[in-house]
Amino acid sequence: MCIFQNFISAAIDSQLLKNVKNFEIKGISPVNFVFRTVEIISLKTYDDTPQYNITTDGKNLIFPFIVISDQDKASKVTTSAGTEYESTVKMGELYISADNSFAKIVWDSTEVALTTQTNTNSRGGEFSDLKWFDAKLTTVDDKTGIIYRIVNGTTHAMEIMADGSGDSDSLFKGEWMTVKDDKLYVGSHGKEITNSAGTIITNINQQYINIFSRNGAKEIINWEANFRALRNAAGINFPGYLVHEGCQWSEIHQKWFFLPRKASHTVYTRDHDEISGTNLLITADATFKCIDVVKIGAVDAEFGYSGFQFVPKTNDTVIIALQTREVGVKPVASKINVFRTDGTILFASHLISGDYKMEGLEFYNWRKSDDSVLAEI
Secondary structure, eight states: OOOEEEOHHHHHHHTTTTTOOOOBBOOOOTTTTOOSSSEEEOOOOOOOOOSSSOOOOOSSSEEEEEEEEEEEGEEEEETTTEOOOOOOOEEEEEEETEEEEEEEEEEEEEEEEEEEOOOOOTTTOOOEEEEETTTEEEEETTTOOOEEEEETTTEEEEEEEEEETTTSSOOOOOOOOETTTEHHHHHHHOOEOOTTTSEEEEEOOOGGEEEEEETOEEEEEEHHHHHHHHHTTTTOOOSSSSEEEEEEETTTTTTTEEEEEEEEEEEEOOOHHTTTTTEEEEETTSSSSSSSEEEEEEEEEEEOOOOOOOEETTTTEEEEEEEEEOOOSSSSSEEEEEEEESSSSEEEEOOSSSSOOEEEEOOOBBBTTTSBOOOOO
16 A cells, blocks of 8 residues: 655656556545545456366366357247346367377367346347456357356346447447456457448448456447458458457467458358358457468358467467358357467367357366366356
């Protein structure tokens, strides 16, 4: 605790307080009374302790992880509690060799239902990502614009986001989450909204991002230029487009990593959009001035990337990623794969069992200490 006496705050802000990240000023000032003492109380530091244990089978490191579904309209269910909106959480383990040359995935048969009653126009519980942020497991609902904390199998609303610059009566379509500088970044798909012909831009609401401090302070940033730079780097000009559902910031590389869900060189149509899956990994420096593109295996036009994480202990050179399908009358489906950031495939895309559209993945302990499976996340 630091005590500062007999100062004029405006005169010392840039010097005395420049290294104080968190503080609270306590006291009540009577009329015409000037404080002579201000007490500065530092808050706890950001908690980046991971919520998973790394084990080994003697050859490979083993990382527990969970994935979460976005079932769109099918999330609406009837339970004993009435109408709820449900997402499914599946649990798995990633095995990866010490030299990062081999990977495999083993699934547990347990599935956990994660529900909420919060909705907009009978849509809700459509969770689009997972992120461990300041010792909290968080997810985002792309219909209600709500960021939830997941605690013991229940959802607790933390923040709600409006569309665009924040003054819209529409809700923010959050598609991805990452942490940079101890702040939670939440972004949308980054595609321009157009007229019905797809040729005239009518708004850029999905090109704004929301940034949250661990104490709840929010900043809304226009990322139009950044999303345009990514599209241009992929060799795509408007009315062509990229759709983003997977983004992570690498503190190690000081770069942004994007795995687009869709890439199209032509104007948007619903039928073509459904088969615009892509295999691009796009990296950008912090200024989005230096951008590189790597291709990951072959394109599967029906499947596009919907979320990913860097594998721990790999210096952010190995990625585990989800791909999803939404095509016509076919059931929704998801795949999972593992690859190095240079494009080398370690675990080729495998279907995840069930008709699920998995959109979020995070490393997380899902076993109890007695090795049984948690009934709740």
